[in-house]
Amino acid sequence: MAKLxxxxxxQSQWNLENRFTGWQDVDITELGQQEARQAGLALANEPIDIAYTSTLIRAQHTLSIILHEMGDPPIPIVIDAALNERGYGKLEGLNKAETAEKYGSEQVHIWRRSFDVxxxxxxSLKDTYERVIPYYERFIAPKLKEGKNVLVVAHGNSLRALIMFLEHLSPEQILEREIATxxxxKYQIEE
Known part of the structure; x- marks a missing residue:
């Protein structure tokens, strides 16, 4: 039985500033580094065979701190844009509260929390799902089927898409799921 x-x-600098980050390459804060260290300590006794991350520095920096806290295991690290955060398009860089004032809080809520808008x-989260899940099925799932333990360090929405798939959640159910930084x-993956 493999573990995922x-x-x-x-926490990234733009999380701290309440800005839409998306595909912008923003690093983690000092608190984000502490969170990564704590994650590494929490995983210290878990054997990891391979790690996957996005092309964005906040995920890569987090992964590197986690692995350092785990004793820098000599494992392959795969970096792929398929695991990047959901693209927020023209909203990227904008303050979320100011954007709600400009477009209305209801419209911003729809952009942030609807499945397919x-x-x-x-x-949309649906677009992100359609990018993440084929990647998971093609590259990550086969490693799990081989019995390898896999670590994925990514983003709130790319991980929500993956959780939706793994837990067979409806669009309504996944919209309620929050993922802390x-x-x-942990998932136990059966053959």
């Missing part, structure tokens, strides 16, 4: 560990990157020029989520 999912970790959302530690994308923000202007961005991706730096908190490992």
């Amino acid at each position: 560990f999912l970790v959302r990157h530690g 994308p923000p202007p020029g961005g991706e 730096g908190q490992p989520i």
